[in-house]
Amino acid sequence: MADKISDPIRKCSIILKGAKSDTEKFAALFMVTKLIKGADCNEAGRKLLFEAIGFDFVRRLLTSGKEVPDATAYQSVALSILSCFCEDEQLATHPDMLASIPVFLGVVGTCDDDEYDDNLIVINEAYHCLQSIAAHEAGRVALRDAGVIRRMAEIYTQQSFQIDEALTLIVTLVSRFGPISWEDEPKLFHALMQRVALDFETDHAERKFELAEMISVLLFTCRKE
Numbered sequence: 001m002a003d004k005i006s007d008p009i010r011k012c013s014i015i016l017k018g019a020k021s022d023t024e025k026f027a028a029l030f031m032v033t034k035l036i037k038g039a040d041c042n043e044a045g046r047k048l049l050f051e052a053i054g055f056d057f058v059r060r061l062l063t064s065g066k067e068v069p070d071a072t073a074y075q076s077v078a079l080s081i082l083s084c085f086c087e088d089e090q091l092a093t094h095p096d097m098l099a100s101i102p103v104f105l106g107v108v109g110t111c112d113d114d115e116y117d118d119n120l121i122v123i124n125e126a127y128h129c130l131q132s133i134a135a136h137e138a139g140r141v142a143l144r145d146a147g148v149i150r151r152m153a154e155i156y157t158q159q160s161f162q163i164d165e166a167l168t169l170i171v172t173l174v175s176r177f178g179p180i181s182w183e184d185e186p187k188l189f190h191a192l193m194q195r196v197a198l199d200f201e202t203d204h205a206e207r208k209f210e211l212a213e214m215i216s217v218l219l220f221t222c223r224k225e
Contacts, residue, residue, distance in 0.1 A: 008040075009040075012052070013052035015031070016054075022057065026061070026077070029081065035049070036084040046084070047088070053081070055094075061077065061078035063103060075107065076121060080125055082097070082129050086133060089136050092135070092136055098142040102146060104130050124162075127162060130169060134169060149174065149182075149185075152166040156170070157191045175217055178221050179221055182223055186223060189218075193215075
């Protein structure tokens, strides 16, 4: 049956629910990272694990401050799991997931910090979460309301790390919302277009054709007045 949950996933959920401390639950998360990527982890299994972990715990891992030892490692595990949960629309648009958009933005916004030089997977996973959320209408609305267009435009114009991911998110959102995407940000739109146009002019690889398509989309979202 499509909704049948495998025994390993059921056992893992029992361990997670029975954990008496954050330390015990964190140890169990390493089981989750293996199970959730397995072929037998279907939608029902992911939902069971999502509920067993509890989003409050995941949020604590995500928001671990720099003063906490191994904070980046905690974020990495949490984001790795969330990026898998985001494969399901129900979980990608879950209120707790949407409420964590500012946290994901905070992670990708630190792409130039030295502390992430050796752990870029954290930023990759955060981008993956944002992109998965953007695949659904409720997610796109939440991303717009959270100021993702502005933040991604800033990242791209500043030529920070993983600018292609930032531009892809921008195009996804402005394609949906049109000129109102730039209602309060005309200067930012012009700065973004200048940066993308410059990249198009200087890039002689296959990316040039991708940029051409994105420029076309962006121009259609330009305010007419």
